[in-house]
Amino acid sequence: MYRYDEFDHQLVNERVAQFRGQVARRLSGELTEDEFKPLRLMNGVYLQLHAYMLRVAIPYGTLSSKQLRMLAHIGRKYDRGYGHFTTRQNLQYNWPALKDMPDVLHDLATVEMHAIQTSGNCIRNVTSDQYAGAAKDEIEDPRIVSEIIRQWSTFHPEFSFLPRKFKIAVSGTPDDRAAIRVHDIGIQIVRNGKGKIGYEVYVGGGLGRTPMIGKKIADFVPKEDLLAYLEAVMRVYNMYGRRDNIYKARIKILVHEIGAEEMKRQVDAEFAEIRKTGALHLPAEEVARIQAYFASPAYETLPDESTELNKAVLADPDFANWVKSNIAAHRVPGYAIVNISLKPIGGTPGDCSSDQMDAVADIAEKYSFDELRVTHEQNLTLADVRKKDLPAVHAALKAAGLATANINLITDQIACPGLDYCALANARSIPLAQQISERFSDLNRQHDIGELKINTSGCINACGHHHVGHIGILGVDKKGVEYYQVTLGGAADEKTAIGDIVGPAFTEEQIVDAIETIVTTYLGLRQPGERFIDTYRRTGIEPFKESLYATH
Amino acid sequence: MQLIRNGKFVADDFAAVGDEDILPEGAVIVSLERWQKDRDALTARNTPLGVRLKSGQEPSAIADDLDKLAVVALEFPVYRNGRAYSYARLLRERHGYKGEVRAVGNVLRDQFHFMVRCGFDALEVADNITPEIWAESVGVFSHSYQPATDGREPVLSLRQRLAARAATREAV
Amino acid sequence: MAQHSRKGAQFQALTANRLADGIVVYLTADNRWSESLQDADVTEGKEAGEALLGRAQATVDGNIVVEPYLFEVTHNENGIRAASVRETIRQAGPTVRLDLGKQAELPGVHR
Numbered sequence: 022m023y024r025y026d027e028f029d030h031q032l033v034n035e036r037v038a039q040f041r042g043q044v045a046r047r048l049s050g051e052l053t054e055d056e057f058k059p060l061r062l063m064n065g066v067y068l069q070l071h072a073y074m075l076r077v078a079i080p081y082g083t084l085s086s087k088q089l090r091m092l093a094h095i096g097r098k099y100d101r102g103y104g105h106f107t108t109r110q111n112l113q114y115n116w117p118a119l120k121d122m123p124d125v126l127h128d129l130a131t132v133e134m135h136a137i138q139t140s141g142n143c144i145r146n147v148t149s150d151q152y153a154g155a156a157k158d159e160i161e162d163p164r165i166v167s168e169i170i171r172q173w174s175t176f177h178p179e180f181s182f183l184p185r186k187f188k189i190a191v192s193g194t195p196d197d198r199a200a201i202r203v204h205d206i207g208i209q210i211v212r213n214g215k216g217k218i219g220y221e222v223y224v225g226g227g228l229g230r231t232p233m234i235g236k237k238i239a240d241f242v243p244k245e246d247l248l249a250y251l252e253a254v255m256r257v258y259n260m261y262g263r264r265d266n267i268y269k270a271r272i273k274i275l276v277h278e279i280g281a282e283e284m285k286r287q288v289d290a291e292f293a294e295i296r297k298t299g300a301l302h303l304p305a306e307e308v309a310r311i312q313a314y315f316a317s318p319a320y321e322t323l324p325d326e327s328t329e330l331n332k333a334v335l336a337d338p339d340f341a342n343w344v345k346s347n348i349a350a351h352r353v354p355g356y357a358i359v360n361i362s363l364k365p366i367g368g369t370p371g372d373c374s375s376d377q378m379d380a381v382a383d384i385a386e387k388y389s390f391d392e393l394r395v396t397h398e399q400n401l402t403l404a405d406v407r408k409k410d411l412p413a414v415h416a417a418l419k420a421a422g423l424a425t426a427n428i429n430l431i432t433d434q435i436a437c438p439g440l441d442y443c444a445l446a447n448a449r450s451i452p453l454a455q456q457i458s459e460r461f462s463d464l465n466r467q468h469d470i471g472e473l474k475i476n477t478s479g480c481i482n483a484c485g486h487h488h489v490g491h492i493g494i495l496g497v498d499k500k501g502v503e504y505y506q507v508t509l510g511g512a513a514d515e516k517t518a519i520g521d522i523v524g525p526a527f528t529e530e531q532i533v534d535a536i537e538t539i540v541t542t543y544l545g546l547r548q549p550g551e552r553f554i555d556t557y558r559r560t561g562i563e564p565f566k567e568s569l570y571a572t573h
Numbered sequence: 574m575q576l577i578r579n580g581k582f583v584a585d586d587f588a589a590v591g592d593e594d595i596l597p598e599g600a601v602i603v604s605l606e607r608w609q610k611d612r613d614a615l616t617a618r619n620t621p622l623g624v625r626l627k628s629g630q631e632p633s634a635i636a637d638d639l640d641k642l643a644v645v646a647l648e649f650p651v652y653r654n655g656r657a658y659s660y661a662r663l664l665r666e667r668h669g670y671k672g673e674v675r676a677v678g679n680v681l682r683d684q685f686h687f688m689v690r691c692g693f694d695a696l697e698v699a700d701n702i703t704p705e706i707w708a709e710s711v712g713v714f715s716h717s718y719q720p721a722t723d724g725r726e727p728v729l730s731l732r733q734r735l736a737a738r739a740a741t742r743e744a745v
Numbered sequence: 746m747a748q749h750s751r752k753g754a755q756f757q758a759l760t761a762n763r764l765a766d767g768i769v770v771y772l773t774a775d776n777r778w779s780e781s782l783q784d785a786d787v788t789e790g791k792e793a794g795e796a797l798l799g800r801a802q803a804t805v806d807g808n809i810v811v812e813p814y815l816f817e818v819t820h821n822e823n824g825i826r827a828a829s830v831r832e833t834i835r836q837a838g839p840t841v842r843l844d845l846g847k848q849a850e851l852p853g854v855h856r
Contacts, residue, residue, distance in 0.1 A: 028716050028728045035714050043683075048765060050808040059653070060683060068812065070835045071846055072767035101845055116845075118766035142653065172718040172728070178690035179662055179721065182655025248719075259659045260631070294667060300720040306736070307729045369841055440831055441839035449830070451841045501829040 022083050022392055023168045023314045025133045032175070033130045036137055040064050041123035048120060063181075065139030066122060069444045075114045075122065076139040077129060081149035081167040081191070082110035082395040086382040089393065091132040093378035099125050104378070106363060106371040108435060108486055109188070110148050110395040111139060115442055137175060142183045144174035144255070148190045150198045151394040154315060155404040157352045160210045161218050162315045163193035166247065169303065169311060173248050180255045184262035185270035187255070188227075195515060200397060202226045202235045202517035203489055205272045206254060211241065219243050224254060224284060225276030228483035232519045233273040236281035238288060244308065246292075249301040253291035257284070318390040318405055323355025327408035340415050342464055343426035348411065357408050359389070361401040361418060362425040362433060366462045369451050370436040371399035380421035388414050398435055398474075400428065430467040431475060431540070432458045435486055439479030439496060440503070446479035448496025448503035453477055456533045461540075470540060473553045476511070489513035491554045492539060493520045494532065505532040509539070509565055510557045521562050524570050535569055542568040577707060578673070578695040585697075587623055587644060602646050602675075605630050608638070616641055625677065628656045632664045639670045644695070649678035658691045665692035665722045685710040692722030754817035757794040758785040758825065759801055760835065761810035769835050769847070770810060772801055778810055781851050782825050782836045787818055 025033070040060075047057040061067075065076035077092070084092075092112055096104050099121045100114045107113055117125060129135055138145055147170050149163045150156065170189060174180070180187075190204040201207025207223035219241040226235025242250045254272075261279075263269045276284045295301060334341045349358040361381065364370050373381075381401060385393040388410045389403035396402055406414055418424040427433045434457065437443065439450030454477055461467055476490025480497075487493035493508035505527050508520030527535045540553075542565050547556045557565075576585040587600040592607050596615075602623035608615065615622055623644030624635055635642065645664055647657035657676065664670040675695040676688050688696060689711055698707075720727045759772040770778035771785035779785065788797050794815045801813040817828035827833045838846015 026732070028731065031715055032718075039713050048808070054764075054805075054811045056681075068762055068767055070831070071769060071838065072762070120765045142655075175718050176687075176714060177719055178687035178717075179658040180655070181687055182653055182658065182684075256659050260656055264628070264654055264656070298666065304729065304733060306733055310732065310736075440834060441841050446831075449834075449840065451839075455841065501831075503830060 022085060023080075023164070023311065029133070029172075030130075033133070033135050033137070036064075036135060037123065037126045037130050040126060044119060044123050059141065061119075061122075063138070063141045063143070064122075064126070065136035066119070067140065067444070069115070069442055070440075071442065072116045073119050073122070074442070075117050075125060075136060076107070077112045077114070077134060077136050078139045078146045079110050079112060079134075079395050080171050081147055081153070081164050082151055082397070083153070083164060084393050084395065085132075086386040086391045086393070088132045088134055089378050089382040089385070091128060091134070093375035093382070095125055095128055096375040096378070098128075102376075103372055103374045105369070105438060106373060106395050106399050106401070108397050108399060108437070108484060109146060110151075110397055111146055112395070113438070115438075140186075141181075142185050142187075143181045144170075144177065144183075144187045144189065147171050147174070148188070148199055148204075148397055150192055150194060151396040151400075151402040152198060152349065152358055152404060153193060153394070154317065155351050155353075155356070155358050156194045156196075157350050158195060159193045159352065160212050161193050162312075163191040163199070163208075163210060164315050165308065165312050166208065166210070166220070166244075167191050168314075169248070169308070170251065173251070177255075180259060183255075183259055184264045185267070185272075187258070187272070189251075197513075197515040197517075198396075200486070200489065200513035200517070202515075203228055203232070203486070203513060204235065206251065207235045208247075213241050217243070220247055220250075222250065222254075224288075225273040225281070226517075227271050227273040228486060228488045229271070230268055230481045230483075231271075231273065231277075232483070232488040233277060234517050234519065235273075236276060236284070238281060238285040245303045245305070246296060246301075248303055249295045250288075250292050252301055253288045253295055256291055256295075257287045261287075317353075318392075320353045320356065320405070321407070323353075323407065323409075325354035325408075327355065327411075329409040330411050333412040337412075339419075339424075339426070340412060342468075343415055343424055344411065345468070346426045346430060347428045351405070353405075355408055357406050357411060359403040359406045359411070359414060360396070360428045361403065361423050362427050363400050363423075364427060364433050364454075364458065365422065365425045366432060367455050367459050370434055370454050373401075377421050377423055380417065381423065384414055384417045398433065400433070426464065427467060429472045429474070431461045431470050431473045432467060433474070434458065435474070435476040435490065437478050437484035439477070439485075443479060443484075445482055446496065447481075447498035448479050448505065450477040450479040450485055450494075450496060453494060453496075453505065453529075453532060457536055460533050460537060470544070471552050473540070475536070486513060487511070488519045489517065490520065491557070492536065494536075497526055499526075503529050505529070507532075507535060507539070507569075509562055510554065512554055523562060524566055538568050539565055574697050575700060575702065576675075576695060576697055577702075580707070580711070582704060582707075587621070589625070600643070602644055605634060608635070612638075623673070623675070626657075626660065628654050632660050632668060632670075636668050639664075639668055639672070642670075642672055644673040644675055645670065646675040646677045647693075649676060649680055652679045652681045652684060658687060661688070661691040661693050662722050682706055682710045686713050690717065690721040690723045690725070754794075754815075754828070756787050756789055756818050756820060757797070757815045758782070758787050758818045759794075759797045759813055759815055760785075760832070761801065761805075761813035764808050764811050772797060772813070776800055776804075778804065780847065782818075782827065785818070785825055787820050787825060 046052045067074045105113045147167045189206045190199040190201045191208045192199045193210045203226040209221040222239040223235030347360045394402040436450040436454040440446040474491045477494040478485035478487040489511040495506045511520030590601045600621035621643040625646040774786040837848040
């Protein structure tokens with residue numbers, strides 16, 4: 022993975038020193054809250070319901086064991102012994118004190134981490150595919166370009182006060198695991214007819230109050246021109262994005278208002294001008310320097326079949342179930358990708374205790390080249406595990422309470438922190454996810470239902486990505502009481518779709534039954550081999566509406 | 574309000590003039606509207622002249638007049654509105670403007686660094702800003718990842734030079 | 746400022762977060778900030794609520810607390826309770842982590 026050089030270290034250390042000064046000025050009263058707020062927000066510090074919250078950037082979701090151990094340590098020392106992995110591959114602490122924040126950032130800097138641009142109206146952490154480097158059909162490791170973008174966007178002087186926050190995601194495979202079409206900019210790595218690698222660019226996707234799917238405005242941006250192209254998109258947005266209404270300030274509204282064609286025209290014109298100067302031309306040497314950090318680990322030459330694995334599958338049904346759902350194919354024979362579910366039955370999606378972080382760090386060190394990934398679905402991934410080590414990895418995960426076998430099943434839900442933690446939320450998300458998880462805890466039933474993604478958000482800001490859940494749940498507040506609105510048919514992959522609202526919202530008491538009704542309806546309608554989303558696409562919303570509301 | 578020009582705290586030799594005000598003697602900064610209305614009269618005065626652009630008034634509106642202007646003042650109506658960063662870069666890099674680009678409005682210490690990088694060489698700042706604060710704020714980061722208007726060598730080109738030097742040393 | 750009180754709310758208390766550590770606090774009758782809702786000064790009517798906000802201003806200016814606002818409470822012989830789910834969660838702690846927050850630290854606060 023990428024390692025800091027002297028320049029990276031210096032910048033992050035200077036940032037820590039700057040924030041230490043800003044916190045001191047605030048605590049002494051030299052800065053008012055109004056003056057301080059934008060400064061703390063530039064560093065991922067929010068004031069939530071119970072305390073401050075700190076969001077730590079995990080660039081494109083990649084972590085070393087050492088970094089994860091530091092995250093565990095910070096959880097113990099400055100927080101309450103846990104952290105929460107988010108849908109943007111970041112980690113949030115729920116209880117840190119403002120006065121400790123500079124020390125937390127200092128500790129993070131010792132392991133090449135930071136909280137830079139994890140909030141505020143700037144270019145946020147670049148997200149990517151958790152299978153990067155290991156995926157079978159990968160055109161190029163998306164972390165290379167993600168790191169290049171991370172550096173270019175860090176303290177960008179022109180784009181630190183955009184109309185609104187700005188999120189970029191990169192996918193290196195045709196299968197999109199990074200949800201690039203619901204990002205402000207989505208980058209799809211492609212190979213052209215001449216065998217050259219470049220980028221397809223989507224703009225104007227996003228969730229929130231006005232969900233939109235990104236529009237493709239470039240078929241092939243050459244590698245050396247990517248930063249010039251991104252700078253062109255950002256400049257058009259910075260100059261013409263709306264600043265009169267916070268709800269209309271994202272780039273998706275600009276693209277919607279002027280149209281994708283006009284957006285493309287403006288970006289192309291700006292790109293041509295920027296390109297002329299050559300200042301952002303990306304030298305092949307720098308690409309090669311960064312690429313070297315993401316070189317394949319020292320894989321052994323192994324047979325693809327592992328007798329140890331096959332034996333263990335036959336001997337242990339728990340293990341067999343885990344293999345069935347949590348293991349993905351690796352491009353190298355004899356290796357597998359291991360997904361670690363952070364969705365235990367009845368647990369909080371994405372939460373991980375410091376002890377569990379230490380355990381995962383040890384497992385990654387021993388079995389997966391000292392590295393792991395955070396997924397935007399709030400799980401962890403060990404990308405490079407020998408198949409013959411899978412039984413040992415499973416046993417170690419089980420000991421840490423991390424062997425839940427439910428990846429992509431109905432209990433593998435995405436949920437934002439909701440009203441239990443978040444100052445913006447209207448309703449709770451986590452208890453709902455927990456109740457649904459318990460209702461469907463039977464593993465045979467989960468396998469029978471098959472792939473089904475339930476995403477829950479506690480407010481319209483959509484941190485739980487409810488619009489793109491196969492079943493989406495949105496918490497709303499009606500006079501101090503929580504209600505839940507359901508959408509169906511959303512998807513965040515290469516067939517991205519925004520879910521349709523099924524009808525009037527449900528109460529807290531009704532919602533879990535409603536989800537069960539939807540599932541039962543699907544089971545009754547499905548044809549052989551159909552997943553929930555396939556059935557929904559075939560039948561549309563009507564049969565679900567009918568079964569949900571006809572009997573009420 | 575104080576003026577910092579090229580890093581020095583200086584007396585402001587330009588008077589900001591409202592659209593209805595009578596023009597005083599000497600150098601003035603007027604709005605885009607007044608400039609467009611009174612262009613000939615203003616040019617005939619033969620004193621240094623500045624135009625102030627609001628957020629939303631793009632530099633292209635004065636692109637053909639730049640040789641007549643000693644100052645272009647770009648307004649930050651609120652620090653969160655970062656349009657003028659792009660305007661400053663366009664003035665310098667696209668239109669080749671060599672005169673003063675002045676940041677006016679809600680200009681805060683935590684933004685000095687970004688402004689200077691985008692080509693502002695003059696900033697109207699609050700009275701509590703001292704030379705020490707200026708130095709600390711503008712110099713907060715020793716290096717920059719990306720090229721901008723200030724001509725500062727970005728990190729990636731520094732890296733290449735270091736690598737080239739190391740290679741030469743090895744060859745010797 | 747956040748609006749967390751109903752228009753017709755009869756009883757209100759004043760809450761804020763402590764600047765240095767962000768912990769939820771409530772304004773008391775003797776103008777201290779207590780971590781316990783049970784110590785809160787409960788006022789009746791709109792004007793008394795406004796007065797409560799006014800009394801908090803000095804501690805905002807003095808950088809003791811941030812973001813003070815009024816919220817609706819009910820009170821009887823069993824103690825003071827927040828009217829909304831949100832404020833109940835603020836005074837007690839996350840409903841999904843009963844071992845954390847005031848519910849774990851301050852016995853009796855969540856009566």
